[in-house]
């Protein structure tokens with residue numbers, strides 16, 4: 001058996017920055033190329049150089065389009081990567097939306113830092129700009145689900161649905177007779193919009209995510225809770241503001257709101273979807289009907305219930321109108337985006353409500369609100385928080401511990417090696433123990449920058 005070496009360049013000991021470099025038979029294959037996100041020490045890793053020259057990497061395979069799996073691609077291209085970036089069509093469409101947004105934010109951040117001169121690096125530079133994104137898109141190559149993609153005479157890859165977001169897959173990388181399986185992010189067993197994840201039946205080496213490796217998701221009837229919170233707020237004459245991630249979360253919220261309207265379960269107030277990025281993701285849903293559970297007609301009817309806002313002028317009109325409504329707007333952790341325009345007006349109104357619908361990372365305004373801050377600062381001013389604050393717990397797009405174990409449960413034989421990746425240290429280690437307990441497999445939790453030669457018999 002030929003040598004296979006794996007460099008753990010991201011999502012090892014942490015959740016973000018997914019990047020695995022596989023070296024074998026004279027090829028260098030990168031699986032995912034994600035951005036590190038979160039606290040500053042993690043974000044600074046995005047400026048590090050790779051252990052190999054980017055121009056010597058032959059190909060990138062993407063499991064899905066989320067920022068922490070695709071967001072570093074323009075940097076890789078800027079460093080000289082010349083190969084193809086291979087994924088399913090919706091994954092590449094989502095990646096395009098995300099990369100354009102990411103370049104815009106980085107260019108704005110660098111400009112602001114230079115204007116206000118608070119940077120240690122002068123002048124501040126973006127990690128990449130819009131031109132870098134344009135160059136990156138030229139490397140994209142879409143493949144069909146389950147198609148055998150030949151990378152060399154003895155290496156091939158297959159992409160198989162894993163129900164996390166539109167286009168998302170796990171990847172089987174075949175080297176000779178051996179199969180390396182990269183789980184990507186695994187979806188829920190009963191997602192409202194995605195098809196059920198498929199499961200691998202064979203893996204000589206398994207790389208499995210562990211984002212929720214130490215937890216079970218709460219059993220909450222999300223739709224009913226949404227009904228109750230909206231009804232209560234509208235009765236007070238307030239507005240419900242739901243900060244939301246543009247990919248998937250926004251569409252799931254739209255779906256639930258549409259269902260509540262169909263059932264006439266809530267008062268008839270305007271629904272606003274205020275996120276240009278969310279609107280672009282809706283287009284990806286429209287263009288790829290086989291990838292989700294909504295029919296074309298469902299999609300159209302759902303969208304028809306919403307004022308879908310792209311133009312900032314329309315945002316300001318909506319903000320000025322104090323009549324009750326439900327607003328879904330970015331960003332999901334209140335770090336920026338249109339939701340701030342609504343908050344500037346409504347945070348101080350006791351009748352209104354902020355409804356947090358996802359994970360709020362340390363250091364974000366979303367986390368401050370979650371922890372009961374009485375004021376938060378944005379756009380250069382402090383804003384008093386007098387409105388209600390509530391949370392929806394049941395909307396995760398990630399498998400929980402039980403679902404992760406289910407996903408592994410169809411392997412016909414024990415893998416020779418299992419690596420637990422894509423989890424905070426505690427979650428990953430807890431999941432490693434669970435794997436041992438349930439299946440008797442010895443798994444390991446690699447550290448960032450580990451280089452491992454695979455033991456393949």
Ligand SMILES: [Zn+2]
Nearest residue numbers: 064066164185
């Ligand atoms: Zn993801």
